[in-house]
């Protein structure tokens with residue numbers, strides 16, 4: 001009985017799809033576009049997340065140590081800093097090594113003649129656990145007046161980055177929700193039109209004793225097919241589009257940390273691929289309940 | 295078979311379409327339901343297969359009160375009641391065969407059973423040779439016979455016909471009434487709502503007359519008055 005039901009749904013659904021080809025084509029196209037933008041925004045927010053992670057990993061606080069502080073005290077200071085809860089790691093940088101590195105980096109300047117000796121102090125570089133705790137950490141570092149000379153960090157930039165990540169997340173989520181609602185509305189409307197186009201058939205089905213499940217079936221199936229085909233279209237565009245974009249970045253902005261991990265892309269394709277048919281089912285279900293009062 | 299008790303229907307606009315209707319229909323009876331336009335015939339028939347709901351009162355079918363039937367069980371009720379309409383309600387894009395088979399398909403009959411049942415019923419209504427025609431290739435009388443065939447293809451114990459001859463010429467109307475009598479003779483309770491005075495007077499069956507929502511006459515061998 002279940003098998004014959006499914007055969008009935010598929011048969012009836014394709015009669016419906018065939019009858020209003022143009023309408024289905026346009027709604028599939030609209031859904032494909034809307035799901036493409038949906039997937040694109042997921043990819044954008046994945047990338048924003050990765051950028052802000054990347055930037056927080058680059059965020060360091062440089063603490064310069066007071067001149068003439070004995071080696072033991074420096075060691076003790078480093079250990080103390082490393083134990084602080086907001087600190088991820090604290091690394092001692094010897095001033096001589098730092099000077100060598102510095103000179104390597106700026107070979108085009110004739111530093112040897114410009115500067116005599118090593119002007120750099122000993123320092124400790126600190127990596128933060130969380131970007132938005134950086135102010136708090138700096139405040140507690142400032143209490144170490146005996147050993148710490150200066151605290152160097154880009155507080156302004158870190159703040160801006162936090163705000164940017166937060167807002168882009170809010171905007172991204174709103175756009176995604178909005179697009180899902182739009183897709184849902186398109187499907188509700190398309191199925192409503194197919195129900196109206198077949199209201200005669202539906203009434204006859206009711207009169208000859210068809211169960212509501214049997215009446216709903218073909219429409220649910222149609223909604224799912226529309227969502228599925230739309231999602232497949234969106235996935236094709238997303239797959240090739242994203243490959244193209246990552247290629248562009250690799251070529252022209254190789255330092256930009258674009259997410260090129262295949263599993264990330266495939267997860268997004270999977271999300272879009274399941275969202276399409278699910279929205280299709282939900283939309284046609286809402287639509288049938290409204291127009292048939294079943 | 296069918297018992298109607300104090301049935302009332304008041305429409306949303308306050309119009310009383312049925313007023314305290316009481317009626318008993320025995321097993322395998324044949325009844326004409328007559329009365330002027332707007333008397334409430336269609337309203338009454340629609341209530342018997344739960345296509346419409348009464349405001350108060352009750353209908354029992356085989357002693358089962360219809361108000362106790364849950365929405366989900368309505369399809370099963372309707373499988374026991376064949377319905378024929380004045381405007382046929384055939385699917386235009388399906389053949390005669392498919393139109394009749396559709397009803398059985400909906401009831402989950404097997405393909406072999408559908409084949410057998412549809413041929414039998416086409417034979418009964420005398421349209422075997424037209425099974426691959428589309429509705430628009432049929433005459434009015436033929437369409438009505440197909441509609442009757444669809445209504446009885448699964449042998450329901452009750453057949454309701456709402457003005458089955460409304461749009462047919464006198465000869466064809468006769469054929470249809472004879473077909474309905476034939477079906478009645480095969481152990482089916484039949485209720486026919488009609489305006490057709492000549493037929494009612496000639497066929498000498500039980501006649502129930504409705505007027506402005508009330509039963510004003512119920513005669514065993516009746517006339518249309």
Ligand SMILES: Nc1ncnc2c1ncn2[C@@H]1O[C@H](COP(=O)(O)OP(=O)(O)OP(=O)(O)O)[C@@H](O)[C@H]1O
Pocket residue numbers: 305306307309310311329330331332333334335336337338
């Ligand atoms: N939804 C409605 N709202 C208000 N009044 C209605 C509604 N449906 C039907 N009626 C009224 O109920 C009355 C009975 O209608 P019904 O269709 O049962 O008459 P009938 O006896 O079948 O007439 P006919 O012989 O012309 O088919 C009519 O006067 C009609 O106007």
Ligand SMILES: [Mg+2]
Pocket residue numbers: 335336337456
């Ligand atoms: Mg009527």
